[in-house]
Amino acid sequence: MTPPAVDAPTLARAVRRERRRRTAGGLLLVAPLLVFLGLTLLLPIGTLLARAVHDPQVATALPATAQALDAWDRVAPLPDAARVALQRDLLAATDDARIGGVARRLNGDVPGARSLVMGTWRALHHDPAAAGFDPTAPRAAALEAFDARWADPAVWIAIARNAAAFNPDDLLAAVDLRRDAQGGIARVPADESAFGRILARTLGVSAAVTALCLLLGYPLAWWISTLPPQRAALAMIAVLLPFWTSVLVRAAAWVVLLQREGLVNQALIAAGVIAEPLALIFNRTGVVISMTHVLLPFMVLPLLAAMRAVPPTLMRAAVSLGSPPLQAFVRVWMPQTRAGVAAGVLLVFILALGYYVTPALLGGADDQMLSYYVARYANVEIDWGMACALAVVLLAATLVLYTLYRRVARDTVLGA
Amino acid sequence: MTDTAPLVRFVGVGKTFDGRAWAVRALDLDIRRGEFLTLLGPSGSGKSTTLAMLAGFETPSVGDILLDGVPITRTPPHRRDFGVVFQNYALFPHLDVAANVAYPLDVRGVARDAQRRQVDAALAMVQLDGLGARRVQQLSGGQQQRVALARALVFSPRMVLMDEPLGALDKQLREHMQIELKALHRQLGVTFVYVTHDQSEALTMSDRVAVFDAGRVQQVDRVDRLYEAPASRFVAGFVGDSTQIPGTVAARETTDPPGTLRLAVGGAAPTLRGVDAEALPVGSAAVGCIRPERIEVLTAAPADATDTLAARVVDRVYFGDHLRLRCALVGLPDAPVATVKRPLDHAAVANAGASVWLRFPPAHLRLHA
Ligand SMILES: Nc1ncnc2c1ncn2[C@@H]1O[C@H](COP(=O)(O)OP(=O)(O)O)[C@@H](O)[C@H]1O
Ligand SMILES: [Mg+2]
Numbered sequence: 001m002t003p004p005a006v007d008a009p010t011l012a013r014a015v016r017r018e019r020r021r022r023t024a025g026g027l028l029l030v031a032p033l034l035v036f037l038g039l040t041l042l043l044p045i046g047t048l049l050a051r052a053v054h055d056p057q058v059a060t061a062l063p064a065t066a067q068a069l070d071a072w073d074r075v076a077p078l079p080d081a082a083r084v085a086l087q088r089d090l091l092a093a094t095d096d097a098r099i100g101g102v103a104r105r106l107n108g109d110v111p112g113a114r115s116l117v118m119g120t121w122r123a124l125h126h127d128p129a130a131a132g133f134d135p136t137a138p139r140a141a142a143l144e145a146f147d148a149r150w151a152d153p154a155v156w157i158a159i160a161r162n163a164a165a166f167n168p169d170d171l172l173a174a175v176d177l178r179r180d181a182q183g184g185i186a187r188v189p190a191d192e193s194a195f196g197r198i199l200a201r202t203l204g205v206s207a208a209v210t211a212l213c214l215l216l217g218y219p220l221a222w223w224i225s226t227l228p229p230q231r232a233a234l235a236m237i238a239v240l241l242p243f244w245t246s247v248l249v250r251a252a253a254w255v256v257l258l259q260r261e262g263l264v265n266q267a268l269i270a271a272g273v274i275a276e277p278l279a280l281i282f283n284r285t286g287v288v289i290s291m292t293h294v295l296l297p298f299m300v301l302p303l304l305a306a307m308r309a310v311p312p313t314l315m316r317a318a319v320s321l322g323s324p325p326l327q328a329f330v331r332v333w334m335p336q337t338r339a340g341v342a343a344g345v346l347l348v349f350i351l352a353l354g355y356y357v358t359p360a361l362l363g364g365a366d367d368q369m370l371s372y373y374v375a376r377y378a379n380v381e382i383d384w385g386m387a388c389a390l391a392v393v394l395l396a397a398t399l400v401l402y403t404l405y406r407r408v409a410r411d412t413v414l415g416a
Numbered sequence: 417m418t419d420t421a422p423l424v425r426f427v428g429v430g431k432t433f434d435g436r437a438w439a440v441r442a443l444d445l446d447i448r449r450g451e452f453l454t455l456l457g458p459s460g461s462g463k464s465t466t467l468a469m470l471a472g473f474e475t476p477s478v479g480d481i482l483l484d485g486v487p488i489t490r491t492p493p494h495r496r497d498f499g500v501v502f503q504n505y506a507l508f509p510h511l512d513v514a515a516n517v518a519y520p521l522d523v524r525g526v527a528r529d530a531q532r533r534q535v536d537a538a539l540a541m542v543q544l545d546g547l548g549a550r551r552v553q554q555l556s557g558g559q560q561q562r563v564a565l566a567r568a569l570v571f572s573p574r575m576v577l578m579d580e581p582l583g584a585l586d587k588q589l590r591e592h593m594q595i596e597l598k599a600l601h602r603q604l605g606v607t608f609v610y611v612t613h614d615q616s617e618a619l620t621m622s623d624r625v626a627v628f629d630a631g632r633v634q635q636v637d638r639v640d641r642l643y644e645a646p647a648s649r650f651v652a653g654f655v656g657d658s659t660q661i662p663g664t665v666a667a668r669e670t671t672d673p674p675g676t677l678r679l680a681v682g683g684a685a686p687t688l689r690g691v692d693a694e695a696l697p698v699g700s701a702a703v704g705c706i707r708p709e710r711i712e713v714l715t716a717a718p719a720d721a722t723d724t725l726a727a728r729v730v731d732r733v734y735f736g737d738h739l740r741l742r743c744a745l746v747g748l749p750d751a752p753v754a755t756v757k758r759p760l761d762h763a764a765v766a767n768a769g770a771s772v773w774l775r776f777p778p779a780h781l782r783l784h785a
Contacts (some may be wrong), residue, residue: 145487214452319493319504319575321520328494335510 026072051281051388052171058162061102061154062089066163075158080140082156090121101382108383109158117147139312170389172303175199195373199393202369205287206352210299212292213348214341217299221340224300225307239300242293251361254290255281258362262400287363291355299344342409353398370394421447421485423575424470429463429479439465441631443479447575448624451567452601452608456618457628458654464579465610466628471577472496472611484572501578505560507552513539514548515565520571538570539563540682558589565600575607582617591783594620615655619643627651643707647693650785652705659711659743659754661688661704661776665696665783677783679704681725685747688723690781702783708740710780714773724775727754729766743772756771760779 059066064085072079093099099121107114109141123131123146132145143150161167172178172185174369180186185195224235242250257263265277280286310333318328356371370390377387430755431440440462447453458511468474469481472493480489488496498522502777506599507516514535521531542562552560561581568576582590598621601608612618618625619639626636627650635647636704646652653660666680666687679702690704718724727743730753739758742752766772 039469177466311504311506313502313504313506314508316471316493317500318508318519319473320471320496320498321502322494322497322523322571323519324492324494327523332508338510 004374006344017207033366043277048388048391048395051384052174052392053166053389054164055105055162055167055169055170055385056399057105058159059165061093061098062086062159062163065089065159069156069160069163072156072160074153074160077227078153078156081141081149083140084138086159087124087133087143090124091135091138092118093121096121105162105383106155106158109161110147110152110154111160113155116147116155120146120150162392167385169383170383173386174389174393195393198368198373201367202394203397204354205367205369206349206355208288208290209295209352210345211351212288213296213299214345216292217296217303217344218341220296221300221303221307224304236304240297243297247294247357248361250294251290251358254293254362258286258289281362282364284363284367287359287367290358290362291352294358295348295351298347302343302347303337303340306337306343310336342405346405346409350398350402353394423449423484425482425485426466426587426710427480427482429466429476429481431462431469431470431474432477440469440476443633445626445633445636447609450605450607450640451623452598452621454610454622454625455628456467456612456615456625461628462631463613463628465578466610467577467611471498471500479671485619489780492721494689497574498573498574499571499576501561501564501568501576501581503580503583505557505564507560507563507567509552511552512548513544513555515771516552516563517548517567517570519567524571535566538566541569542596543568546762557585558593561585562594565597569600569604569606573606574607577609577611579611581610590617591620597621619655625655627654629654642780645693646705646782646784649703650707652782652784654693657708657755658705659708659721659752659756661706661748661752661754663688663702663704665698665700665702668692668698669729676778677702679781679783681745683747684743685725686721686723688725688776688781689778690776691779691782693782696783696785701784702785704776704781704783706776706781708755710777711754711756712775713741713756713758713766714775714776715770716773718773718775721773723778723781724773727772727774728770729768729770732766733766741766742770743774755770 062085066094068079068082068085072082091097099117103114103121106117120143124133124135128135133142149155161169161260169179173188174195176188176196176377177185177415178188220239224232224239227235229262255262259279260279261264262280264280265274268274269277280289315325315328318332319325323331353369354371355369356375359367359369360372371394374387374390374394377383377390426443426445429440429443429445430438434436441467445466445737455466457463465474469476472488473490477488480487482488483496489774489785508519511519514532517535517538521534526534535548536545537647539548542565544559544562544566547555547559552563555563561584568578573720582593585593594617597608597610601621606677608616610621619642622639624636624685625642625716627634627642628648635642635651637645642651646655647659652658661679661681663679663681666678669676669678674688675692677692677696677698679690680687688704696702714724717726725745726747727745728742730742733742737760739760741756741758743754743756745754756774
């Protein structure tokens, strides 16, 4: 039987229609997930990115001033309209916590700006006439008459900067850059720079933890892969145990083990290996040890999956072809586990980059990682702009490393 | 060492994995220089265990394996110089075809250009010229098995061991590879030890076959001897088809020809004469075994009913080049079924339900315990 004659375009159209129908069906199925992801992942990340370059604190507290300064190029003399607008804004602001926040923020840019702003605000609200202000028709000259520091353009530049719709200062600071008064970008002097070192430290600790996890996890996973199923399940429980224990309990356990009078030091001294207790905790050593412990399962699980998939006859084949067992293991068996190594390394490294609690509890002041500073700016300094800028740097570093890694992993795992 | 001395001797070899059941027991087996020996048997009969002990992957629990008279029982596999081919090919997926074949040369420190020459020759031998740069995953199952074969042959091993190497291929390709393996064996003159559960494969390729059952070798013999003169009921049933008729040894003939037994098959049926394959005493239970092509079919009751039983055709099966009749021996208890092979154009081919008489020539009915 011959099929009915159909011309090629009609056939192509039919195929396209069918494909579209399938795509639409698929999209409908994942729609709830997409909405969920949008609300819980994309929206927060978007807000975070926006917050890193725009902090609405000053602009909402001083709206008229923000508008008046918007056109100012920060070089020409300050327009009088801005001086008038600031008095109006301060008069309108009744919430002292809000003004306090603005004052603290400006103080970060210009030392002394805090007392200047708070003093002016108090004078305007208590006895404006005595301070030379006219609340009904503010005069431009009144500010400098009240406090000569208002003549300093630096104060106004600080207000303009923080009220601007786009303010890259936090983002620049997070990578140890800053804008000078003329708007040019310059390196922060070495003695003031901090975040570059913190980023390097974060990457360094993560790399050390990843390397240790691989070093400890590879033989462990190999051993488990050779066990009969029941014993392997027991061994896996032992590996997963840190997973099921609270972070705080784990940290406390490490303190007991590693402190000056702890079990490890006592045992080493009793064995005569060392004379003085080693400093194993509240320093880099403690952070790396405990993070390795926590992250080890993330290395072992993908390794084990890869190792279980290696056909046992490969080793037999290699040995029968003349390789001694160790050579067969290295030349034939280990290459089969590369995908598992790649997955484990990626997983552990990226998880380690974001670690916060463990270093905070078991590290010293010099061992804190980037997330610690994100938390610190968000909770202690109440500087959301800076917290978000640091988070953006962390996110960017992770994405860059991931992309590099994908390229390398593709070449080694799938390449010849 | 003379040329007739065996290459390998298994001397009282036994293997148990759990200390209770013997996977292989009391194995005495000689492998001759240059022969194609097949280990044949049903699944779980100990063939692979025997091959694994020969390759060095498993150590015998008792006994010794000698290579050219020297014990190799405890020699690790990488020092035995045997090429091994596995059912799942066991190619190295991270290496291309040429690197897979070069692997045994590389670990032996052969120089690069000599490696390349030998790899090319080995690939040509298995008809894979020019595929050296392919990744092994890009090859078909048959091609992968050829690569595995080239890899096992390229370093001129003292012996080639194969464990069901064609098991994963489809029937046509398998039969084609059987012929090629046989040709390769003739061309190289290397000793091949081949494991299979497929009796037709064993018959096609081998010089000799060792038939395994439950960890024990039942018979080691040339293929024609195995078929024509099986040593036990198991071999008769496992190698080729055979009809089995149970009964009792009624008498021993002294004259006609000597060594012939009479088998009483029960009921009112006459006794059958057959060859005594296992020195059976009179009065013992025995089974008469006969190949389908040896049974004669008569459509009318014969005048001389010697060695003849009445039967009814149960069905006829068309095999393309011949027919098979399955006939119930109606006169016997439980009416055992006999399988008869007939040419397609045979005049006396009967339909299902027809009554026939089957004659069992005494020279071809073999009596086993
Ligand atoms: N590694 C092993 N551990 C335990 N028992 C095994 C092992 N290998 C084989 N056996 C047992 O030994 C017997 C023979 O197996 P095997 O040699 O593989 O048979 P065949 O290859 O003839 O199918 C079987 O009963 C099997 O269960
Ligand atoms: Mg087997």
